[in-house]
Amino acid sequence: MSAPGIVVAGLRKRYGAAQALDGMSFSVHPGLVTGFVGPNGAGKSTTMRVILGLVAVDEGTALIEGKPYRGLRRPLAHVGSLLDPAALHPSRSGRDHLLWLAHSQGLAARRVDQVIEQVGLSPAARRRAGGYSLGMRQRLGIAAALLGDPPIVMLDEPFNGMDPEGIVWMRGFLRSLAAQGRAVLVSSHLMSELQDTADHLVVAGRGRAIADTSVAGLIAAASGNRVALRTTAGPDATTVLARAGTTVTATGRDALTVSGLPSERVVTLLRASAVPFAEVSAYRATLEEAYLELTRDAVEFHAATPAEPPR
Numbered sequence: 001m002s003a004p005g006i007v008v009a010g011l012r013k014r015y016g017a018a019q020a021l022d023g024m025s026f027s028v029h030p031g032l033v034t035g036f037v038g039p040n041g042a043g044k045s046t047t048m049r050v051i052l053g054l055v056a057v058d059e060g061t062a063l064i065e066g067k068p069y070r071g072l073r074r075p076l077a078h079v080g081s082l083l084d085p086a087a088l089h090p091s092r093s094g095r096d097h098l099l100w101l102a103h104s105q106g107l108a109a110r111r112v113d114q115v116i117e118q119v120g121l122s123p124a125a126r127r128r129a130g131g132y133s134l135g136m137r138q139r140l141g142i143a144a145a146l147l148g149d150p151p152i153v154m155l156d157e158p159f160n161g162m163d164p165e166g167i168v169w170m171r172g173f174l175r176s177l178a179a180q181g182r183a184v185l186v187s188s189h190l191m192s193e194l195q196d197t198a199d200h201l202v203v204a205g206r207g208r209a210i211a212d213t214s215v216a217g218l219i220a221a222a223s224g225n226r227v228a229l230r231t232t233a234g235p236d237a238t239t240v241l242a243r244a245g246t247t248v249t250a251t252g253r254d255a256l257t258v259s260g261l262p263s264e265r266v267v268t269l270l271r272a273s274a275v276p277f278a279e280v281s282a283y284r285a286t287l288e289e290a291y292l293e294l295t296r297d298a299v300e301f302h303a304a305t306p307a308e309p310p311r
């Protein structure tokens with residue numbers, strides 16, 4: 001793997017009684033979308049602010065391409081970020097907002113039109129930003145983050161306020177940034193948003209990374225040797241398959257999950273007993289399921305998420 005774009009190591013930060021960061025450590029690599037997930041208050045935003053030199057830590061280091069943010073001569077050419085989509089001048093147009101930012105960084109107006117195009121904001125670029133929806137503000141914030149064409153992009157909850165179409169767009173957009181070789185760090189408290197988007201996952205809980213793992217490996221592990229079965233004859237299928245030693249769980253209307261046998265054996269057994277079925281396939285866990293499995297044993301994490309239903 002190539003050298004990491006961001007390395008945070010042992011970050012600690014206390015605000016009065018709140019230990020916002022308690023040993024946060026992880027790396028963000030080029031060419032990958034790294035999802036930064038965890039419940040509210042886990043320390044995600046604070047970590048991002050530390051990386052950008054906006055918050056001074058009590059202990060630890062945060063390096064961007066080997067240097068602290070303050071040591072970067074042209075920071076926007078190294079890292080682009082979206083922290084707060086509300087941070088804009090309401091009476092200025094989106095384009096003027098970007099022109100002002102570009103000017104302060106010595107970037108050409110041409111670059112502004114490129115990023116507007118890239119984030120799909122062209123139809124609204126000359127309208128007052130104060131009238132933008134939250135989704136449009138997110139796009140404007142992302143355009144600003146891309147102005148300096150940075151190899152590292154860091155977005156705090158970019159899915160917030162996006163409609164379903166916007167979410168689909170955002171997923172593809174994050175993937176395209178990674179495909180261009182950029183290191184992308186994106187925070188979210190909803191796993192479903194990162195489905196088919198994140199390559200890597202850092203799970204934050206109580207100010208530290210409680211898991212740091214590849215998404216493919218995580219989903220494969222959570223999927224196990226399970227088979228998804230669709231049949232209108234659920235009770236018959238359950239009897240036949242349970243007799244063969246499998247564990248059968250109903251997972252939805254006409255849907256069963258079978259553990260303990262490969263799909264070919266499931267098909268053979270059902271056919272031999274003349275049990276009808278519509279579909280048999282290898283089961284693939286959702287990212288949400290994989291995440292719940294991963295965090296099930298993290299006592300600390302559970303302590304921080306009272307809203308989660310008991311299992």
Ligand SMILES: Nc1ncnc2c1ncn2[C@@H]1O[C@H](COP(=O)(O)OP(=O)(O)OP(=O)(O)O)[C@@H](O)[C@H]1O
Binds near residue numbers: 018019040
């Ligand atoms: N400026 C601040 N002053 C006091 N406490 C703070 C400050 N910033 C963060 N905290 C506290 O630090 C902890 C971590 O907050 P942080 O915003 O980093 O979490 P988060 O994971 O980003 O959550 P969210 O998704 O809600 O933004 C929380 O307990 C929060 O109340």
